[in-house]
Amino acid sequence: MADSQIKLAILAVVVLAIAARSASGNGPPSMEFYMYIAVQNNSLLDNPAPFTAVQSAAPLQNQSFDFGKIHTFDNPLTTMPSLDLSFRIGRVEGWYGNTGQSILTLFLVQTFSFNTTEYNGTLSLVGVDVASDAVKYASVIGGTGDFAFARGVATQTLVSIANIQDRTVSWFHYKLDLKY
Numbered sequence: 335m336a337d338s339q340i341k342l343a344i345l346a347v348v349v350l351a352i353a354a355r356s357a358s359g360n361g362p363p364s365m366e367f368y369m370y371i372a373v374q375n376n377s378l379l380d381n382p383a384p385f386t387a388v389q390s391a392a393p394l395q396n397q398s399f400d401f402g403k404i405h406t407f408d409n410p411l412t413t414m415p416s417l418d419l420s421f422r423i424g425r426v427e428g429w430y431g432n433t434g435q436s437i438l439t440l441f442l443v444q445t446f447s448f449n450t451t452e453y454n455g456t457l458s459l460v461g462v463d464v465a466s467d468a469v470k471y472a473s474v475i476g477g478t479g480d481f482a483f484a485r486g487v488a489t490q491t492l493v494s495i496a497n498i499q500d501r502t503v504s505w506f507h508y509k510l511d512l513k514y
């Protein structure tokens with residue numbers, strides 16, 4: 335092989351390697367973090383407490399298992415189950431709707447956004463779960479930034495729940511298993 339051909343071959347390999355890296359994402363194979371949610375108590379609509387989730391739609395008549403209700407949320411993501419800002423790593427925004435007619439069931443569509451020097455990008459999830467299940471699963475259907483082209487499964491468990499008169503406050507733990 336002539337010298338110039340060898341150089342071209344090496345260049346091609348380098349270009350392919352760069353292309354493969356940018357096309358496959360270089361995010362982590364797994365992640366763990368916590369999510370906080372404070373759902374507004376609708377019987378106290380004028381309460382000034384800070385909520386992260388509010389009811390944003392409901393059927394004209396109340397249904398069993400709140401069938402048809404939709405909540406909009408913007409919840410903080412943290413490395414520890416604490417609202418101390420030093421633990422903040424991002425947020426999750428989306429909607430959950432009550433989609434069960436025989437058991438309390440939620441359908442969620444949501445995007446997790448991370449904005450730290452370690453992780454910068456988004457992950458989008460879709461899934462349905464029975465509220466009383468101890469462990470809940472959702473599909474990771476894609477990502478951007480560090481999480482570009484992600485696929486995976488999110489495992490969600492309840493850490494704590496408290497009904498304070500004006501809101502229901504919960505912490506959840508998330509484990510994400512990801513492929514790119």
Ligand SMILES: *[C@@H]1O[C@H](CO)[C@@H](O)[C@H](O)[C@H]1NC(C)=O
Nearest residue numbers: 376377392393394395396397
């Ligand atoms: C639905 O139920 C809530 C309380 O559970 C009540 O405040 C509201 O008036 C009811 N709405 C309808 C349309 O019946």
Ligand SMILES: *[C@@H]1O[C@H](CO)[C@@H](O)[C@H](O)[C@H]1NC(C)=O
Nearest residue numbers: 424425447448449450451454
């Ligand atoms: C992300 O972090 C950078 C640097 O800390 C900050 O300037 C920017 O406003 C943040 N963006 C969002 C959407 O939070």
Ligand SMILES: *[C@@H]1O[C@H](CO)[C@@H](O)[C@H](O)[C@H]1NC(C)=O
Nearest residue numbers: 449450451452453454455479
């Ligand atoms: C994350 O990426 C965005 C867009 O590339 C950039 O504007 C932002 O500063 C980055 N945030 C951090 C914390 O590096």
Ligand SMILES: *[C@@H]1O[C@H](CO)[C@@H](O)[C@H](O)[C@H]1NC(C)=O
Nearest residue numbers: 375377378497498499500502
């Ligand atoms: C919501 O507020 C009402 C009125 O104070 C109270 O009766 C009810 O128990 C509260 N609900 C929750 C889930 O805390």
